[in-house]
Amino acid sequence: MGEPPIPTDDGTIEPIGLKAALEERYLAYALSTIMHRALPDARDGLKPVHRRILYGMRLLRLDPGGGFRKSAKIVGDVMGSFHPHGNMAIYDAMVRLAQDFSQRYPLVDGQGNFGNIDGDNAAAERYTEARLTEVARLILDGIDEDAVDFRPNYDGTTEEPVVMPGAFPNLLANGSTGIAVGMATSIPPHNAAELIDASLHLIDNPQATTDDLLAFVKGPDFPTGGVIIESPSSIADAYATGRGGFRLRARWEKEETGRGTYVIVVTEIPYGVPKSRLVEKIADLLNEKKLPLLADVRDESAEDVRLVLEPRARNVDAELLMESLFRLTELETRFPLNMNVLVGGLVPKVVSLLEALREWVDHRREVLLRRSRHRHGEIEHRLEVLGGYLIAYLNLDEVIRIIREEDEPKPALIARFELTDVQAEAILNMRLRSLRKLEEFEIRKEHDALSKEKDGIEKLLASEARQWKTVAAQLAETRKMFAPETALGRRRTTFGEASVHKADAVIEALVEREPITIVVSEKGWIRALKGHVADLTALAFKGDDRLRITFFTETTAKLLVFATNGRFYTLDASKLPGGRGHGEPLRLSIELEQEADILDVLPYVGGRRLLVAAKEGRGFLVSEDDCLANTRKGKQILGVDGQDAVKVTPAAGDSVAVIGENRKLLVFPLSQIPEMARGRGVRLQRYKDGAMSDVKVFAATDGLTWTDTSGRTWTVTDLTDWRGERAGAGRLPPKGFPRNNKFG
Structure with a gap:
C-alpha cells in the first residue's frame, strides 16, 4: 500500500490535474533558472x-x-x-x-x-x-x-x-556564459577602454547605430589573447543582431634554430581551451599519423604559454603545417555570440551591442540621480544640524543653563530658541570637548560649502544635459584606469586573416604520403593495399567475385568513379579500407542509385582530358578537373537517358577508334570531338539499330592495339580502310578482333 495523500489544512483532499501541476511547477523552475541563475543582468553584467x-x-x-x-x-x-x-x-x-x-x-x-x-x-x-x-x-x-x-x-x-551600481561596463568587458531553460547566453570579453569610448560616443550621439559603435569596439578582447580571423562584415552582423560567432586562432611565430631548421612556437592559445588537453590532442594525432608534417610537440611553458612544434623536415611550409593543426585541433576555436541578457532585471532578450551599452549608460544615469538625491538629503540634514550648532554657539551660556537646570531640556531648548527636533537632539548629543571647536567661523564655512554643493545638486537634478555630462565625466575617469597604455587595458586579442592555402593542399598535409595499390572487384568492392603490389594472384575475393580494376597511386591521391548514370564521384585514397579483408562496397562511400552500375575507377592526375561516351554513340571530351565532385551525390557530366553511359578513357593520343554492337569499326581524328564541361555530347558513330560497344583513344603512329580473349596483343598500324569522319558508320574490324567487340 502506498502512502495516502497529504490532506489539506481543513482535512479535505483536493484533486489536481497532473498536466496542470507539472506545467505550473516546470514553469516556476524555468523562470527561477532564467532569472536567478543563468542569465546576467544587462546593467551590471552579473x-x-x-x-x-x-x-x-x-x-x-x-x-x-x-x-x-x-x-x-x-x-x-x-x-x-x-x-x-x-x-x-x-x-x-x-x-x-x-x-x-x-x-x-x-x-x-x-x-x-x-x-x-x-x-x-x-x-x-x-x-x-x-x-x-x-x-x-x-x-x-x-x-x-x-x-x-x-x-x-x-x-x-x-x-x-x-543590481550593482556598476561604474564598469562589466557585461561586455568580462563577458558571460550560461545555459537556462530554453535559452542560453554567450558573451565574449571585450576591451573596457573601447567600450567606454563607444559609450561616450553614444552619450554624445543618442541616435548612433551599432555600425557607428564598431568604429570603437573592433571585436572581442580575450584574456588569453589570440587572433580573431572573422571577416569585418560577419563581426558587424553579429553585433547588430546579438547573434553570431568569432573564429579565434592561437598566436604563433617561427623560431629559427640554425642551419635552415626552425620550430614553431605557440605563445597564446584560444580562450577557454585547457592547455594540457590541447597538447594531449596534438600528441594523439601524432601517434595516429594524422599530422605527417609534424615531428614532435613540447610544452615549455612557465609563467607564459610556450608550445614548441617541431616540423618533420626543414622544407615543411610553416603556414601549411599550422593550417593542418588549425583544422584538427583546438588551436582554432569558434566562440559563439548570443547576447541574451535580462533587460531591466526582468525580461530575457537578445540585445545588440548598441542596446547593451544603452542599458548600461541609462543605468549609470539612474545611479547618478539616486546618489545625488541621497546626497541632497544628507546635506539638508547637515545644514539643519549646523543651524542648531550656530544658535548653541551664540547662546552657549543659556544652553548650558537650560541643560543643567531643566528636567526636560529638549522641549525647553526647542521653545527658547525655536529649534527643530533634529537641532535640539544634535545640541544635546554634543560632546564637551567639541565646545572649544565650535567656532562661528568654522560653522559658517561648512554651511557655505554645503549650501553651494546643494545648489549644484539641485541644478544637476533639474537638467538632463548636466546629468549626461556628469555621467560622461565619470566614464572618462574610469577609462583612465583601463587606458590602452596600462598593463590591464592593453588589447590582447588582435585581428588577422586565415591563410590563403588551398583546401586541397591542407587536406593533403593531413595524410601521410605512402604508395598504395587500388583493387576493385567485379561486384564493386574496393580496397587499398600498402605499397605497389604487382603480383595480385594471391588476392582473395568474396564468393564468385574476381579482380576487375587495379592501379598504383598514393594515399594523398583522389580517385574518380564513373557510373552508368553519367555521374563522376570522388573518393579520397586515404579513406579507403585496407587490404587485409575484402574491402567494402563502393556504394557505401557514394550515393549511387540502385539501378546504376560502376563503369570505371581511375586515379585523378589533374590536367588530363577524358573522353566520356554513351551507349547510343554520343560523347565528348571533358577536363578531368571539371569531374571532381564535392559531395557524395557526385557530379553529373554526361547527359544520359536512363543508365546508358558506357565508357570513360583518358584522351591521350590523336585518334579515336569506335566499335559498335553491329561489329563496325570507325577511326577518326580526336580533334573532331569538342571539349565540354557537361552535356549530351556529339555523335561519334552512326548506327541503323544497336549501340556502341567500346571506344579507344590512341596515337596513330603507334597503331591501334587490342587484346583478344586468349590474352594475345594485336597491333594494326595501317588503318586506311577504317578511317573516316566522326559520325560515320565504319566497317568490319581487322582479322583477330575479339568477338566481344572490346579493345580489352
Whole structure:
C-alpha cells in the first residue's frame, strides 16, 4: 500500500490535474533558472551568485589594498546570508572571478592556488584567501548611497542588492556564459577602454547605430589573447543582431634554430581551451599519423604559454603545417555570440551591442540621480544640524543653563530658541570637548560649502544635459584606469586573416604520403593495399567475385568513379579500407542509385582530358578537373537517358577508334570531338539499330592495339580502310578482333 495523500489544512483532499501541476511547477523552475541563475543582468553584467559574492566580500570589508580573508569564511558568509546553495557552487564561481585567464578584468584578487590555464582545479577553500579588486570596487561604488534597490534575502533576515551600481561596463568587458531553460547566453570579453569610448560616443550621439559603435569596439578582447580571423562584415552582423560567432586562432611565430631548421612556437592559445588537453590532442594525432608534417610537440611553458612544434623536415611550409593543426585541433576555436541578457532585471532578450551599452549608460544615469538625491538629503540634514550648532554657539551660556537646570531640556531648548527636533537632539548629543571647536567661523564655512554643493545638486537634478555630462565625466575617469597604455587595458586579442592555402593542399598535409595499390572487384568492392603490389594472384575475393580494376597511386591521391548514370564521384585514397579483408562496397562511400552500375575507377592526375561516351554513340571530351565532385551525390557530366553511359578513357593520343554492337569499326581524328564541361555530347558513330560497344583513344603512329580473349596483343598500324569522319558508320574490324567487340 502506498502512502495516502497529504490532506489539506481543513482535512479535505483536493484533486489536481497532473498536466496542470507539472506545467505550473516546470514553469516556476524555468523562470527561477532564467532569472536567478543563468542569465546576467544587462546593467551590471552579473548573475545573482556573483553579485552576492561581491556584496558579501564588501560586508567583510575586503577592499583592494586591505587584508585577505580565507575563502572558506567568504563562502560561508555568502551561503549563510544570501546564496542558499552548495558551497562548491559559490567557491567555483568565486575562483573563476579570480582567474586572469578566465576573466578579462578579474573581480577577485586571489592568494594561493586558484587553478591554471592547464585546466587544473583551485586548491580547497580552506587553503586560499581573497579580497576585492579595483574593478570590483568600481562595480560596488555608491552601494551605500541608495544607488540601487535592495530586496530581502532568502530568509528575510537581511537585505541584498537587486543590481550593482556598476561604474564598469562589466557585461561586455568580462563577458558571460550560461545555459537556462530554453535559452542560453554567450558573451565574449571585450576591451573596457573601447567600450567606454563607444559609450561616450553614444552619450554624445543618442541616435548612433551599432555600425557607428564598431568604429570603437573592433571585436572581442580575450584574456588569453589570440587572433580573431572573422571577416569585418560577419563581426558587424553579429553585433547588430546579438547573434553570431568569432573564429579565434592561437598566436604563433617561427623560431629559427640554425642551419635552415626552425620550430614553431605557440605563445597564446584560444580562450577557454585547457592547455594540457590541447597538447594531449596534438600528441594523439601524432601517434595516429594524422599530422605527417609534424615531428614532435613540447610544452615549455612557465609563467607564459610556450608550445614548441617541431616540423618533420626543414622544407615543411610553416603556414601549411599550422593550417593542418588549425583544422584538427583546438588551436582554432569558434566562440559563439548570443547576447541574451535580462533587460531591466526582468525580461530575457537578445540585445545588440548598441542596446547593451544603452542599458548600461541609462543605468549609470539612474545611479547618478539616486546618489545625488541621497546626497541632497544628507546635506539638508547637515545644514539643519549646523543651524542648531550656530544658535548653541551664540547662546552657549543659556544652553548650558537650560541643560543643567531643566528636567526636560529638549522641549525647553526647542521653545527658547525655536529649534527643530533634529537641532535640539544634535545640541544635546554634543560632546564637551567639541565646545572649544565650535567656532562661528568654522560653522559658517561648512554651511557655505554645503549650501553651494546643494545648489549644484539641485541644478544637476533639474537638467538632463548636466546629468549626461556628469555621467560622461565619470566614464572618462574610469577609462583612465583601463587606458590602452596600462598593463590591464592593453588589447590582447588582435585581428588577422586565415591563410590563403588551398583546401586541397591542407587536406593533403593531413595524410601521410605512402604508395598504395587500388583493387576493385567485379561486384564493386574496393580496397587499398600498402605499397605497389604487382603480383595480385594471391588476392582473395568474396564468393564468385574476381579482380576487375587495379592501379598504383598514393594515399594523398583522389580517385574518380564513373557510373552508368553519367555521374563522376570522388573518393579520397586515404579513406579507403585496407587490404587485409575484402574491402567494402563502393556504394557505401557514394550515393549511387540502385539501378546504376560502376563503369570505371581511375586515379585523378589533374590536367588530363577524358573522353566520356554513351551507349547510343554520343560523347565528348571533358577536363578531368571539371569531374571532381564535392559531395557524395557526385557530379553529373554526361547527359544520359536512363543508365546508358558506357565508357570513360583518358584522351591521350590523336585518334579515336569506335566499335559498335553491329561489329563496325570507325577511326577518326580526336580533334573532331569538342571539349565540354557537361552535356549530351556529339555523335561519334552512326548506327541503323544497336549501340556502341567500346571506344579507344590512341596515337596513330603507334597503331591501334587490342587484346583478344586468349590474352594475345594485336597491333594494326595501317588503318586506311577504317578511317573516316566522326559520325560515320565504319566497317568490319581487322582479322583477330575479339568477338566481344572490346579493345580489352
